[in-house]
Every structure is written in C-alpha cells, then in structure tokens.
Amino acid sequence: MTAKREDSPETKCIHAGAGDFPAPFGLNTPIVTSSAFDYRADPVRYPRYHNTLNHDLVAARLAALEGGESGLVTASGLGALSAIFLGLMQPGDHAILLDGLYGGTTDLVEGLLKPLGLCFSVWNGDPELLEALITEHTRLVHVESPTNPLLGIVDLSRVADIARRHGLISVIDNTFASPVLQRPIEFGFDLVMHSATKYLGGHSDLLSGAVIGSTALIDRVRPTAIRLGSSLNGQDLALLERSLKTVAVRVRQQSLNAGELATRLDRQERIVQVFYPGLAHHPGHERARIQMDGFGGMLSFRLAPELDPNAFLDRLGLIQPAVSLGGVESTICQPSQTSHSRLAPAERVRLGIDDRLMRLSVGLEAIDDVWDDLRHALQAC
Ligand SMILES: Cc1ncc(COP(=O)(O)O)c(C=O)c1O
Known part of the structure; x- marks a missing residue:
C-alpha cells in the first residue's frame, strides 16, 4: 500500500500530533514535570491518568503512525498487555493466543491472568484451525508477527477477518516490525500494542509500552491502565518523542x-x-x-x-x-x-x-x- 507523501511514516514520526507552542519554547515540546494540576479543570490532568501534554502528544503520534484513532502510552510493554487483557476480559472469558509468543506474555498469562479466572487456548497459526477454537466465551485473539524469537509470520488479514466475523477483538504485538514496516490496523486489526522499550525507544535507555486502536477500544483499556498505575513519566515521554523522530x-x-x-x-x-x-x-x-x-x-x-x-x-x-x-x-x-x-x-x-x-x-x-x-x-x- 503506497501512502500519500504527507502520510508517510518518515513525516508522521517527526510531525504527527506536534503542538503549536508559544515562540519561547522553540521547536521542541516542553516537558511537563508537574504531578499536581487544578482539579476544577475538565479534564482533570494527572500523570497516572495518561493525559499530560507529553502523553497526549506521544499517544497522538503513535496513533498516526499505526493508523489508529487513539493511543495510550504505558510504562512498559507488559503494562500495555496487562491493561488490554484485564481491561477487555472478565473472569470466565476466553482468549486465543498464538503459539510461541514472547515469554513474558506467556508468563503474564500463566502467572497472573489464569489465576484470576481468565481462560486461554493456544492456536498454532494455521488460519484453517482458528475458528474451531472459538467458543461462546471467546472475547479476544492475540498474536505477534513476526514472533519473538522464531520470527513466525501470521496472516493478518485472515485473523482480523475471522475475529470480526465472530465479534472478537483482534490484538497484535507489533514490537518486532514497528509501524514503520507493518501497520496491522490497515489489515483490519482492532488493537496494536508495543513494547516501546524496543524500536520505538531505539536506544536501550527507556522502558515503555503503547496501545493503539479505535477511540472506543482505547477508552475501554484506559481505566484499567490507570488502575494498574502503568503510566509513563514526563522525562521518558520526552525521550520517547525524540526517539520517534528517527x-x-x-x-x-x-x-x-x-x-x-x-x-x-x-x-x-x-x-x-x-x-x-x-x-x-x-x-x-x-x-x-x-x-x-x-x-x-x-x-x-x-x-x-x-x-x-x-x-x-x-x-x-x-x-x-x-x-x-x-x-x-x-x-x-x-x-x-x-x-x-x-x-x-x-x-x-x-x-x-x-x-x-x-x-x-x-x-x-x-x-x-x-x-x-x-x-x-x-x-x-
Ligand atoms: C515482543 C515483545 N512484547 C512485549 C515485551 C514486553 O515489553 P517490556 O519489557 O517493555 O515490558 C517484549 C520484551 O522483550 C517483547 O519482546
């Protein structure tokens, strides 16, 4: 798919979501360090609510890069995954996971999500076999492509299509590809998550994560992210914004x-x-x-x-x-x-x-x- 010039990742990663700040700030985004804001404002701002100036800007840039309506920046990739599963599933609900995911995701499922009553099946990646795993309790399908560490590839259009036909939320960990090389929302995926610690941060000096999707879905994930306390601080948001430019x-x-x-x-x-x-x-x-x-x-x-x-x-x-x-x-x-x-x-x-x-x-x-x-x-x- 060829993007229009102004829509290319190169341009978006420098300009998307950029604020128009007063001249004394120059070209770069000011870093908001405050943790106390006037509570009579609407919305009430607070760093754990993921809604400081730096949050809004980085989330908007990531949403533009992935082609989603809204984004949420978290304190780690695991923070993003936890908010997705816990925000979109109730005890007794079922999700389908691609076989051979990042080990930390498997550990999250085994060590936290299953003991809380969430149920999972493992899918071998063959699109012909996906529908057979869907039950009346299935809410979500989660994949990686390429996978960590064996670089398995999933047919994104097929997974998104099957999920949509069955009313499931399709989620992909896009960490290995980054939005520069792969934009799963273009293939019909509902939610894209990242360990922004990796390519988005890009300099091995930052821990962060992100979720991107429709505003309706992000609004369902955000309250759980807030409750989990998995928000990123202003200094690291500024570091992430700088990294996104390159x-x-x-x-x-x-x-x-x-x-x-x-x-x-x-x-x-x-x-x-x-x-x-x-x-x-x-x-x-x-x-x-x-x-x-x-x-x-x-x-x-x-x-x-x-x-x-x-x-x-x-x-x-x-x-x-x-x-x-x-x-x-x-x-x-x-x-x-x-x-x-x-x-x-x-x-x-x-x-x-x-x-x-x-x-x-x-x-x-x-x-x-x-x-x-x-x-x-x-x-x-
Ligand atoms: C593919 C993938 N997803 C998620 C994560 C978890 O991200 P974080 O370490 O930022 O919590 C990692 C970390 O290595 C990863 O490789």
Whole structure:
C-alpha cells in the first residue's frame, strides 16, 4: 500500500500530533514535570491518568503512525498487555493466543491472568484451525508477527477477518516490525500494542509500552491502565518523542542490515538454521512480503551441535550479549536464558528454544564490522 507523501511514516514520526507552542519554547515540546494540576479543570490532568501534554502528544503520534484513532502510552510493554487483557476480559472469558509468543506474555498469562479466572487456548497459526477454537466465551485473539524469537509470520488479514466475523477483538504485538514496516490496523486489526522499550525507544535507555486502536477500544483499556498505575513519566515521554523522530530511518536501515546478515549467516556451515522472514525459504516469506514493508531488524539462528554457545558468545567483541532488543547497537541473546527463561523446560523444548538458539538484534553499525565479529566468533569457538 503506497501512502500519500504527507502520510508517510518518515513525516508522521517527526510531525504527527506536534503542538503549536508559544515562540519561547522553540521547536521542541516542553516537558511537563508537574504531578499536581487544578482539579476544577475538565479534564482533570494527572500523570497516572495518561493525559499530560507529553502523553497526549506521544499517544497522538503513535496513533498516526499505526493508523489508529487513539493511543495510550504505558510504562512498559507488559503494562500495555496487562491493561488490554484485564481491561477487555472478565473472569470466565476466553482468549486465543498464538503459539510461541514472547515469554513474558506467556508468563503474564500463566502467572497472573489464569489465576484470576481468565481462560486461554493456544492456536498454532494455521488460519484453517482458528475458528474451531472459538467458543461462546471467546472475547479476544492475540498474536505477534513476526514472533519473538522464531520470527513466525501470521496472516493478518485472515485473523482480523475471522475475529470480526465472530465479534472478537483482534490484538497484535507489533514490537518486532514497528509501524514503520507493518501497520496491522490497515489489515483490519482492532488493537496494536508495543513494547516501546524496543524500536520505538531505539536506544536501550527507556522502558515503555503503547496501545493503539479505535477511540472506543482505547477508552475501554484506559481505566484499567490507570488502575494498574502503568503510566509513563514526563522525562521518558520526552525521550520517547525524540526517539520517534528517527524511528523510520533507524528501522529501515536495521532491516536492510539484518537482511544482508541473514543471507550471509544462511551460507555458514556452522549454523544449522537461520530464522528470518526475508529469506526465501522462510515459511512466512510470501506472507511477510504482502503485509510488511521490509522484514525487520531481528533474526535468530541455531548454532551447529559441535559449537559451545558460551564460547561463541565469549568470542564476540562488537556485538553485546544483552536482554532487550531494537537498539542502535547490535545485541545478541539466548532466548532460553532471557526472554523465555520463565517457561517450563519442556515447553522450551517443544518450541525449539534451546541454548544454541541465538537471537540477534541488528543495530546500525557498519554491516561488515558486525559480520566480521560473527564470522570470527563462529570460527574461533
Ligand atoms: C515482543 C515483545 N512484547 C512485549 C515485551 C514486553 O515489553 P517490556 O519489557 O517493555 O515490558 C517484549 C520484551 O522483550 C517483547 O519482546
């Protein structure tokens, strides 16, 4: 889908929602640090209500980038997910979750939502099998695409269509793609959420999350976000606004870099498998070509059995072993030890998440420098 020039992500991420502030403020948004406001105003403003000047601006920019009516900025991605599930479901309600989600989402479901009486089924991603999981109690379908860490791709139009026909709310975690590369609302999704800690923040110095959708749905999620206390502070909102100005150029370049690295890694004998939707042999390649504007900056690969994962990590110099992802610096992690460490060991085995699986978040360094680092570590271990 080609956007009009003024509608392009590059322009929106700099200008959408920007306020017209008095001249002494200059070009940048003032940072509101107040936690006390006149209670006789309408609306009553308070940072936990997500309605300070900085909240409004960042939420409007994210809504414009995702093509939604409204947005809500939270203190973390998990804060956004918690507000969605707890705001839209009652005890006894049922939701369908894509298999192989980010481990923290699975942990939220197992450790908090199920004990509160919410019910879940796991869907394997085959659109033909989705309808069979819907019951009279189903309220919501939640997916990721690409998934963390195996880069699975879901057919967005099919999921949104099935959800709409059955009166379900379709939710997607768009963290890996970012709105620069994928705008699920264009394919019919109701709600998009982000760990804004990742590409939207982009510099590994900020924890935040976001939910975007229709005003009606955001108005249903907001009261729960307020009750959970998962609001972002003014300083971090300003940091997020600044990061959003460069998200389009960052993510497009990271996506190009990741594509090149995936191709080179795919030819390495000491790597058993490369997971990247830009590779022609990836099972979701054709679908990703249709629904994404680039294949993203994340890739995973599995080391050959003879390689010791710790020796490989120790021999990297430029690429930092680290949790999280989406920063300007390339980072690597074993999902078995990080994002999916709280899963039961048998569940990790079932998903194919073992210690030899490496998740690489490709940064903005010169591609040959990152490649030399990987090649050297593969040869030396
Ligand atoms: C895909 C995905 N969704 C959600 C989250 C949770 O976000 P946060 O750590 O900002 O709470 C993460 C964190 O790694 C993630 O990778």
